[in-house]
Amino acid sequence: DTEVTQTPKHLVMGMTNKKSLKCEQHMGHRAMYWYKQKAKKPPELMFVYSYEKLSINESVPSRFSPECPNSSLLNLHLHALQPEDSALYLCASSQLGLATDTQYFGPGTRLTVL
Amino acid sequence: AQTVTQSQPEMSVQEAETVTLSCTYDTSESDYYLFWYKQPPSRQMILVIRQEAYKQQNATENRFSVNFQKAAKSFSLKISDSQLGDAAMYFCAYRSAIYGGATNKLIFGTGTLLAVQP
Numbered sequence: 001d002t003e004v005t006q007t008p009k010h011l012v013m014g015m016t017n018k019k020s021l022k023c024e025q026h027m028g029h030r031a032m033y034w035y036k037q038k039a040k041k042p043p044e045l046m047f048v049y050s051y052e053k054l055s056i057n058e059s060v061p062s063r064f065s066p067e068c069p070n071s072s073l074l075n076l077h078l079h080a081l082q083p084e085d086s087a088l089y090l091c092a093s094s095q096l097g098l099a100t101d102t103q104y105f106g107p108g109t110r111l112t113v114l
Numbered sequence: 115a116q117t118v119t120q121s122q123p124e125m126s127v128q129e130a131e132t133v134t135l136s137c138t139y140d141t142s143e144s145d146y147y148l149f150w151y152k153q154p155p156s157r158q159m160i161l162v163i164r165q166e167a168y169k170q171q172n173a174t175e176n177r178f179s180v181n182f183q184k185a186a187k188s189f190s191l192k193i194s195d196s197q198l199g200d201a202a203m204y205f206c207a208y209r210s211a212i213y214g215g216a217t218n219k220l221i222f223g224t225g226t227l228l229a230v231q232p
Binding site for chain 2: 040041043056088102103104106107110
């Protein structure tokens with residue numbers, strides 16, 4: 001089973017709202033990722049968690065706040081977003097290690113900021 | 115820094131025909147992994163195939179196969195017997211084989227949008 005789930009599928013929020021995106025995997029993976037993807041562009045890495053610790057932050061604005069409560073869950077807390085933050089947000093997970101470190105993606109959350 | 119280039123923004127193929135998508139990359143590393151991901155309009159990124167650079171044999175997965183030319187830094191994807199469900203954006207990606215930290219990053223190409231004509 002290579003399933004990564006994400007909720008919600010769609011989210012519309014105002015610039016003053018606070019919302020959260022959720023990602024879950026039950027494959028025993030120890031690395032989890034957040035990506036932002038604009039239409040017809042490749043995904044851009046935002047954050048990486050390895051063994052529940054933040055290992056990469058790609059200079060993402062502080063209005064995006066990641067959280068990894070346990071090895072299966074990854075959240076992305078959103079606050080005071082801008083319209084240019086509207087995008088598809090993808091979560092991924094991987095096993096960590098060499099040969100098996102393949103990233104598997106969830107279906108994404110389509111975010112619209114008004 | 116590593117880069118991945120997909121020079122074909124769009125391609126089209128007839129159903130049941132064969133199509134090849136191109137990908138080139140630049141790296142100074144000798145060991146790495148290469149991937150092809152497919153992203154249909156439903157938007158989920160799906161792993162199509164993976165190639166380990168230390169393996170000379172080209173990877174295959176059913177109708178999907180790669181032509182990996184390490185010296186030329188080329189990694190093309192061949193789709194045989196194309197089906198309507200193959201219509202999608204295809205991304206080529208690179209990952210270093212050095213374990214840990216920033217090397218967990220996938221470096222993506224810009225993608226090739228494949229249309230399949232009935």
